[in-house]
Amino acid sequence: MRRRRRPPVIALLGVDGVGKTTQARLLARTLTAAGQPASYFENGGGRPLLDPLARRLGRRDGPNLLGPRVHVAVEATFRGLAITRALALSRLTGRIAVMDRYTYCQYAVMRLRGDGDGRRVRAAYRRFPTPDLVVLFTVPAALAQERVEHRGRDHEDLDRLTAFAQAYRDLPEAAAFHELPASGTTDEVHAALYPLVTAALNR
Ligand SMILES: Cc1cn([C@H]2C[C@H](O)[C@@H](COP(=O)(O)OP(=O)(O)O)O2)c(=O)[nH]c1=O
DSSP: OOOOSSOOEEEEEOSTTSSHHHHHHHHHHHHHHTTOOEEEEEOOOSHHHHHHHHHHTTOSSHHHHHOHHHHHHHHHHHHHHHHHHHHHHHHHHTOEEEEESOHHHHHHHHHHHTOOOOHHHHHHTTTSOOOSEEEEEEOOHHHHHHHHHHHTSOOOOHHHHHHHHHHHHTSTTGGGOEEEEOOSOHHHHHHHHHHHHHHHHHO
């Protein structure tokens, strides 16, 4: 067998409510049960912390509290630290890293908000490996919104979800993403995802 410098990295992307967390957790469990030990990692940008904090302080959201420039630096730092930790743990344990979000999510959210060209963040993230597989989940914006409502933690605006999905597709890296329609049940989407993953792991 070919020697690998690091365990494989699988990254799942998409707008809020598309099913990343559900699928990433299930994928890590299924791979592990199939004899390919895998760990789930969440690589968020701190929005669940920053937005409620901003609201408690009487502001609309994180960018409104910190200003766009500071906010993007804080968010990119949060995410960079999460990815660094995930890669380090994956290397230490030798387990496949199943990434719930990755660098591309930062680039997409910056494009969505019009935070410049992302060159500085791309430079800061340049040492992070290109994953062995990047899957972009797609669902109609209305379904993503319904799922976010169902989760009950926050709310999503339909126009924002539509623009966010387009921001992913407009990234310069998007040609390497594997788009996967994710409107089906959890089991149906998993059944479509799993062969892509095993093919990537066997490459
Ligand atoms: C994948 C999936 C999720 N859900 C629910 C579970 C969650 O409460 C919510 C959002 O899923 P979640 O996996 O949290 O999405 P993301 O990580 O992309 O934001 O939708 C469904 O109802 N059906 C599905 O097929």
